[in-house]
Amino acid sequence: MEQLLYASEVLVNGLMAGVMYSLVALGFVLIFKASGVFNYAQGVLALFAALTLVGIQQGQVPFAHLINAITGSHISSFGWTVPSLLAILLTALVMVGLAILIEALVLKHLVGQEPIIMFMATIGLAYFLEGLGDIMWGADVKTLDVGLPQGISDTAEAWTAALTGYGFFIDRLDIWATVIAALLVAALVAFSQYTKQGRAMRAVADDHQAALSVGISLRFIWVMVWSIAGFVALVAGIMWGTKSGVQFSLSLIALKALPVLMLGGFTSIPGAIVGGLIIGVGEKLFEFYIGPMVGGATESWFAYVLALIFLVFRPQGLFGERIIERV
Amino acid sequence: MLYREAGDFKTSYRDDSQTFPLKLDRMGYWVTLAVAFGVIPFVITDYWANAVLVPFLIYAIAALGLNILVGFGGQVSLGTGGFMAVGAYATYKLTTTFPEISLLIHILLAGGITAAVGVFFGLPSLRIKGFYLAVATLAAQFFLVWLFNKVPWFYNYSASGQITAPERTFLGYVISGPATSAPAKYLVCLAFAVALAWVARNLTRGTAGRKWMAIRDMDIAAEIIGVNPLTAKMSAFAVSSFFIGVAGALLFSIYLGAAEASETFGINKSFLVLFMVIIGGLGSIFGSFAGAAFLVVLPVFLKNVLVGAFGWPTDLAAHVELMIVGALIVFFLIVEPHGLAQLWRLTKEKLRLWPFPH
Amino acid sequence: MSPTSQTILSELAPPPAAPAPSADGYVTADGRKIGGVLMDLRHITLRFGGVTAIKDISFDIREGEIRAIIGPNGAGKSSMMNVMSGFYVPQEGEVWFRGAKRPPMRPYQVARQGLARTFQNIALFDGMSVLDNIMTGRLTMMKSSLLEQALWWGRAEAEETRHREQVEKIIDFLEIQNIRKTPVGRLPYGLKKRVELARALAAEPKLLMLDEPMAGMNVEEKEDMSRFILDVNDEFGTTIALIEHDMGVVMDLSDRVVVMDYGRKIGDGTPDEVRNNQEVIDAYLGVAHD
Numbered sequence: 014m015e016q017l018l019y020a021s022e023v024l025v026n027g028l029m030a031g032v033m034y035s036l037v038a039l040g041f042v043l044i045f046k047a048s049g050v051f052n053y054a055q056g057v058l059a060l061f062a063a064l065t066l067v068g069i070q071q072g073q074v075p076f077a078h079l080i081n082a083i084t085g086s087h088i089s090s091f092g093w094t095v096p097s098l099l100a101i102l103l104t105a106l107v108m109v110g111l112a113i114l115i116e117a118l119v120l121k122h123l124v125g126q127e128p129i130i131m132f133m134a135t136i137g138l139a140y141f142l143e144g145l146g147d148i149m150w151g152a153d154v155k156t157l158d159v160g161l162p163q164g165i166s167d168t169a170e171a172w173t174a175a176l177t178g179y180g181f182f183i184d185r186l187d188i189w190a191t192v193i194a195a196l197l198v199a200a201l202v203a204f205s206q207y208t209k210q211g212r213a214m215r216a217v218a219d220d221h222q223a224a225l226s227v228g229i230s231l232r233f234i235w236v237m238v239w240s241i242a243g244f245v246a247l248v249a250g251i252m253w254g255t256k257s258g259v260q261f262s263l264s265l266i267a268l269k270a271l272p273v274l275m276l277g278g279f280t281s282i283p284g285a286i287v288g289g290l291i292i293g294v295g296e297k298l299f300e301f302y303i304g305p306m307v308g309g310a311t312e313s314w315f316a317y318v319l320a321l322i323f324l325v326f327r328p329q330g331l332f333g334e335r336i337i338e339r340v
Numbered sequence: 341m342l343y344r345e346a347g348d349f350k351t352s353y354r355d356d357s358q359t360f361p362l363k364l365d366r367m368g369y370w371v372t373l374a375v376a377f378g379v380i381p382f383v384i385t386d387y388w389a390n391a392v393l394v395p396f397l398i399y400a401i402a403a404l405g406l407n408i409l410v411g412f413g414g415q416v417s418l419g420t421g422g423f424m425a426v427g428a429y430a431t432y433k434l435t436t437t438f439p440e441i442s443l444l445i446h447i448l449l450a451g452g453i454t455a456a457v458g459v460f461f462g463l464p465s466l467r468i469k470g471f472y473l474a475v476a477t478l479a480a481q482f483f484l485v486w487l488f489n490k491v492p493w494f495y496n497y498s499a500s501g502q503i504t505a506p507e508r509t510f511l512g513y514v515i516s517g518p519a520t521s522a523p524a525k526y527l528v529c530l531a532f533a534v535a536l537a538w539v540a541r542n543l544t545r546g547t548a549g550r551k552w553m554a555i556r557d558m559d560i561a562a563e564i565i566g567v568n569p570l571t572a573k574m575s576a577f578a579v580s581s582f583f584i585g586v587a588g589a590l591l592f593s594i595y596l597g598a599a600e601a602s603e604t605f606g607i608n609k610s611f612l613v614l615f616m617v618i619i620g621g622l623g624s625i626f627g628s629f630a631g632a633a634f635l636v637v638l639p640v641f642l643k644n645v646l647v648g649a650f651g652w653p654t655d656l657a658a659h660v661e662l663m664i665v666g667a668l669i670v671f672f673l674i675v676e677p678h679g680l681a682q683l684w685r686l687t688k689e690k691l692r693l694w695p696f697p698h
Numbered sequence: 699m700s701p702t703s704q705t706i707l708s709e710l711a712p713p714p715a716a717p718a719p720s721a722d723g724y725v726t727a728d729g730r731k732i733g734g735v736l737m738d739l740r741h742i743t744l745r746f747g748g749v750t751a752i753k754d755i756s757f758d759i760r761e762g763e764i765r766a767i768i769g770p771n772g773a774g775k776s777s778m779m780n781v782m783s784g785f786y787v788p789q790e791g792e793v794w795f796r797g798a799k800r801p802p803m804r805p806y807q808v809a810r811q812g813l814a815r816t817f818q819n820i821a822l823f824d825g826m827s828v829l830d831n832i833m834t835g836r837l838t839m840m841k842s843s844l845l846e847q848a849l850w851w852g853r854a855e856a857e858e859t860r861h862r863e864q865v866e867k868i869i870d871f872l873e874i875q876n877i878r879k880t881p882v883g884r885l886p887y888g889l890k891k892r893v894e895l896a897r898a899l900a901a902e903p904k905l906l907m908l909d910e911p912m913a914g915m916n917v918e919e920k921e922d923m924s925r926f927i928l929d930v931n932d933e934f935g936t937t938i939a940l941i942e943h944d945m946g947v948v949m950d951l952s953d954r955v956v957v958m959d960y961g962r963k964i965g966d967g968t969p970d971e972v973r974n975n976q977e978v979i980d981a982y983l984g985v986a987h988d
Contacts, residue, residue: 078653128470132416152655352859353862547840554837
């Protein structure tokens with residue numbers, strides 16, 4: 014009984030982690046649906062967004078490190094702090110600017126290239142952004158605090174204790190993250206279903222040429238989609254950054270989102286969410302039951318091996334459509 | 341005028357399918373080899389060996405291997421780091437278990453073991469394609485590194501969790517361990533690189549290469565004209581992993597002398613080799629060398645210029661390097677997807693016409 | 699009225715005495731000897747989900763003959779050829795080849811039995827040269843091991859030269875010597891079609907299948923291609939099955955014709971027999987189906 018309850022606590026925590034994975038995976042799906050680009054840089058976008066947010070909040074001078082190295086000066090900060098909400102808005106603007114630049118400098122020149130070439134281009138983009146983020150804001154680990162509640166939730170503990178006689182330890186941040194992720198997903202679905210831009214976005218996803226022929230601007234849609242992916246990255250960056258500090262490892266969550274996508278199918282928003290939950294729960298439970306037998310730290314590979322085994326039996330993912338091959 | 345093919349007639353199909361059909365290219369090749377074997381070993385310094393030449397040769401082997409898989413076989417892999425780790429750990433286990441057998445033989449055996457592991461992780465390629473496969477190979481990368489970290493048998497239960505290359509000799513010269521001289525390191529790696537480049541060339545100009553390229557260009561049509569996708573893809577994975585395994589073995593036993601799975605063979609190693617292949621040129625043997633040279637020399641160059649000449653802090657130089665590498669990847673994919681090898685080919689085209697523009 | 703139907707109507711002539719195919723073949727009007735059955739398709743039915751692409755079709759192809767499959771768009775001709783080449787496995791029916799029933803097998807195994815084909819939408823390997831593309835046609839005959847190839851030793855080199863000689867003969871035959879080393883991706887459409895034919899010929903097939911070999915060609919290119927097809931049949935004695943839209947070409951080239959419409963066989967016989975078949979005329983004139 015004790016073991017089972019303990020396992021269910023692991024399960025609940027797995028679900029919370031899964032929400033985070035889903036959040037990153039969602040950014041991938043959006044870009045993939047609208048442009049057919051598998052955006053490896055999504056994780057670095059989250060890192061970049063979090064770095065920028067901290068930088069703006071704390072009034073850091075961008076490129077201070079570089080300027081100091083070149084001119085020999087010793088500047089570091091403007092000496093002011095920016096309120097969290099305003100800083101988030103400013104960061105969102107920066108992400109839009111970034112989307113415009115990426116469209117103009119990279120995507121525009123790669124229209125019609127094979128998906129795998131696009132994929133490798135985004136790997137290059139990821140490296141570039143990682144270097145840029147570090148040069149702009151410094152590579153040291155930063156703490157991010159935008160006022161989200163943290164720590165063990167007493168309410169959840171008391172509530173579960175009353176219900177099962179065993180109080181669950183659940184981080185308040187995880188609860189908030191779940192709520193925010195759910196709202197974000199709902200907003201995105203509403204946006205793509207009920208707005209003009211959303212419809213245009215889906216049209217582009219279906220067929221570039223046909224969408225162009227009815228007067229939809231491909232470039233506008235791409236900038237918009239990359240901006241939205243930037244916002245999603247910002248949200249993910251805030252969550253992860255608050256939880257474990259803003260540092261390079263944050264960009265590795267992108268790697269974790271890949272198996273999520275393979276499970277859920279690259280084009281399915283529900284797939285991204287379900288896939289994220291499966292992987293979040295799966296890796297926590299695996300580590301809980303099997304981990305101690307094999308030396309632990311199985312979380313580093315479990316998701317990939319699960320996705321790999323899964324793909325061999327169902328190559329199109331959970332929600333993807335079966336492809337009929339023709340000659 | 342000087343570089344031309346006119347008058348260079350072929351009278352047999354054998355002549356026509358040789359590696360360097362043009363006499364001038366052939367001469368260039370032999371001169372390069374003569375300098376590499378006959379001059380450099382006598383003038384090489386520790387700095388040049390360790391900073392540039394030895395890593396260049398080792399990464400060239402890895403890039404050749406990955407290029408066989410990606411450039412010729414059309415199967416993308418992000419598991420290079422993991423496969424290099426297999427080569428390194430296999431060499432370590434073999435040479436500590438059978439110290440009386442030559443290290444060079446162990447390195448080849450380690451390549452064979454890596455080939456087997458590569459085939460195993462390549463099996464999903466029969467069902468999945470493109471970046472699905474690329475992500476699937478990440479499973480190999482993370483699982484293998486985890487395995488070498490967590491199972492003490494692989495590192496002989498050493499307290500540090502590291503593997504350290506014991507001293508080994510060949511023809512009386514020390515080729516592994518801390519006492520290895522710069523020329524010995526260089527010559528061992530050079531011999532492997534030249535031999536494997538020759539093998540890669542043989543494979544890609546003949547039957548195996550045509551099968552790989554057929555699968556790459558149009559897999560369904562390839563199967564209908566009689567290419568067995570199973571053997572074609574698995575042989576590409578096997579050969580590719582063999583090369584990468586040998587590169588990992590050399591990296592550990594000859595170059596670094598010590599290794600730790602997640603430090604030495606992490607995901608960044610996979611990307612580094614992939615970048616070499618892209619920048620050098622997909623589907624080009626020359627390109628594998630060019631790409632490796634470029635990405636080995638670039639950090640050394642930047643470090644010398646930014647840190648040495650401008651006095652920047654090293655971490656800043658490292659970040660600038662990241663940006664430059666990233667930008668170059670995007671640049672090459674946009675401007676010249678066939679990489680440095682294609683630029684070289686175009687230069688030769690120009691030379692062939694020079695000094696008359698048409 | 700479409701040009702095709704005009705052709706058919708204008709060529710309505712009394713049929714000559716039709717040769718009755720017997721077990722051991724027949725002699726064509728121009729005196730060529732046609733042998734026994736090479737491929738026999740028996741009651742083939744092919745479905746995709748709920749759609750039936752081919753309904754219970756049977757016909758045979760005899761050694762040495764040129765056999766055409768015609769029919770309006772969507773009649774199931776290409777699906778039929780995909781069944782013949784083993785790419786689709788029919789839900790019902792049997793494929794017999796050289797006197798043996800084809801067991802379940804993968805397309806590459808079918809190819810090794812001596813079938814080669816071209817595709818409606820050219821399926822060449824764009825990243826390779828013309829020469830390499832044609833050499834891939836001979837892959838099934840290459841016997842050297844990976845190790846021999848790696849060291850360019852033993853059978854590998856001899857094999858390469860020997861097969862190159864054969865391929866050069868085909869290059870001469872199809873008059874594409876000057877583009878030997880050109881990457882296929884750079885060639886114009888008509889030449890690509892010819893290279894694809896060369897690749898199929900390089901396999902020295904028992905049965906050569908051509909899926910719309912003349913689609914999208916101008917008159918001269920069509921004439922060239924017709925000449926090549928007849929020469930292949932004549933000089934190498936290769937049995938040919940082809941799908942074609944150009945009625946004039948079909949009637950001139952082929953010995954016997956299968957007509958398909960809506961996945962069914964509505965006619966089978968010599969060009970003249972088919973021409974006078976009421977159902978075939980209806981299908982081409984567009985009489986309403988009930």
